[in-house]
Amino acid sequence: MDDKRVPAELTPKLALGLLGHEEFGRVAFVADGLPTIRPLNHVVYEGLILVHTRHTTAFAQAVLAHPGLPVAYQADEIDRHSRLGWSVLVNGTAADVTDSRRTERLGPRVQSWLARPLDTVIAITPQAVSGLRLTMEQ
Amino acid sequence: MDDKRVPAELTPKLALGLLGHEEFGRVAFVADGLPTIRPLNHVVYEGLILVHTRHTTAFAQAVLAHPGLPVAYQADEIDRHSRLGWSVLVNGTAADVTDSRRTERLGPRVQSWLARPLDTVIAITPQAVSGLRLTMEQ
Numbered sequence: 555m556d557d558k559r560v561p562a563e564l565t566p567k568l569a570l571g572l573l574g575h576e577e578f579g580r581v582a583f584v585a586d587g588l589p590t591i592r593p594l595n596h597v598v599y600e601g602l603i604l605v606h607t608r609h610t611t612a613f614a615q616a617v618l619a620h621p622g623l624p625v626a627y628q629a630d631e632i633d634r635h636s637r638l639g640w641s642v643l644v645n646g647t648a649a650d651v652t653d654s655r656r657t658e659r660l661g662p663r664v665q666s667w668l669a670r671p672l673d674t675v676i677a678i679t680p681q682a683v684s685g686l687r688l689t690m691e692q
Numbered sequence: 693m694d695d696k697r698v699p700a701e702l703t704p705k706l707a708l709g710l711l712g713h714e715e716f717g718r719v720a721f722v723a724d725g726l727p728t729i730r731p732l733n734h735v736v737y738e739g740l741i742l743v744h745t746r747h748t749t750a751f752a753q754a755v756l757a758h759p760g761l762p763v764a765y766q767a768d769e770i771d772r773h774s775r776l777g778w779s780v781l782v783n784g785t786a787a788d789v790t791d792s793r794r795t796e797r798l799g800p801r802v803q804s805w806l807a808r809p810l811d812t813v814i815a816i817t818p819q820a821v822s823g824l825r826l827t828m829e830q
Contacts, residue, residue: 580766582720582727589720589727591766593779628718628729641731 558691559638569642569685572631574598579629581605581678583648585616596627603627603644603678604651614650614674622647627678632688642685644678651677696829697776707780707823710769712736717767719743719816721786723754734765741765741782741816742789752788752812760785765816770826780823782816789815 564572573579574597582591592613594605607614617623625648630641652675702710711717712735720729730751732743745752755761763786768779790813 578770578772580718580729582729582764584722584727588762588764588783589722590764590783591718591720591729591781593766593768593770624726626720626726626728628731630731632716632731634716643729645726645728 559688560691562687562689564640564642564685564687566680566683566685569683570598570601570644570680572640572685573603573627573629573642573644573683576629576631579603579627581613581648582626582628583613583616583623585612596629601680603646603680605676605678606672607674607676608672609674611674613648614676617648617650617676618674621649623649625678636690638688638690640685640687642683644680645682646678646680648676648678651675697826698829700825700827702778702780702823702825704818704821704823707821708736708739708782708818710778710823711741711765711767711780711782711821714767714769717741717765719751719786720764720766721751721754721761723750734767739818741784741818743814743816744810745812745814746810747812749812751786752814755786755788755814756812759787761787763816774828776826776828778823778825780821782818783820784816784818786814786816789813 577595579596580591580593582589590612596603596605625646627644630639632639715733717734718729718731720727734741734743763784765782768777770777
């Protein structure tokens with residue numbers, strides 16, 4: 555394959571930094587015994603990934619039923635043509651933090667990609683953060 | 693929220709059609725008891741989602757160890773500014789089909805977003821396909 559792209563591993567700190575500059579990602583979790591994915595908007599705040607959602611969503615339901623639910627969160631910025639960019643993966647646990655004082659003022663900053671009333675703030679606590687950046691060979 | 697976007701549910705047929713016009717998505721699966729996500733390139737062929745990967749990847753390892761592994765596959769095209777676009781979710785099972793005659797000629801069409809030698813073709817058989825399209829209110 556004539557491909558001059560070079561993958562470089564990102565440090566966890568750099569990976570979390572890129573995630574903080576992006577606002578759109580996807581969460582994977584297990585519901586009813588099966589893996590599923592949902593697109594979400596997020597902010598990174600004090601090392602946590604905060605998402606603002608609605609208590610009726612599949613993700614919120616799963617977290618409310620299982621505080622500390624294991625999740626994966628992924629975001630990327632890959633150019634469709636050059637296929638250069640980066641991808642970040644976070645493994646961690648999710649909990650409802652809607653009533654936490656710290657998130658009261660943060661919640662409104664996290665917009666949903668769907669225009670529905672949002673009432674639930676979920677924090678993902680990273681346990682492992684990894685990432686790759688794809689650049690062109692020099 | 694002053695948001696004029698209108699979500700419309702897509703039929704499974706339309707959702708799979710959109711997925712077929714996109715080549716980049718993410719698979720969620722459970723490995724070592726924990727959910728995880730990997731970005732992938734795919735083609736849709738005869739109702740199957742085919743991905744070309746390497747046998748050493750976490751996804752291939754999980755599928756090779758558990759043929760029929762439950763997975764979710766998600767792709768989207770959401771404009772960063774207007775936040776209009778679509779998202780498609782497929783729930784299904786994954787199996788190694790590297791040696792299947794049908795995939796022999798398809799494999800090379802499925803490019804990886806990473807430039808590494810690819811030797812494994814995995815087929816995801818959809819069990820449920822859903823999707824949303826976000827358009828502006830007329």
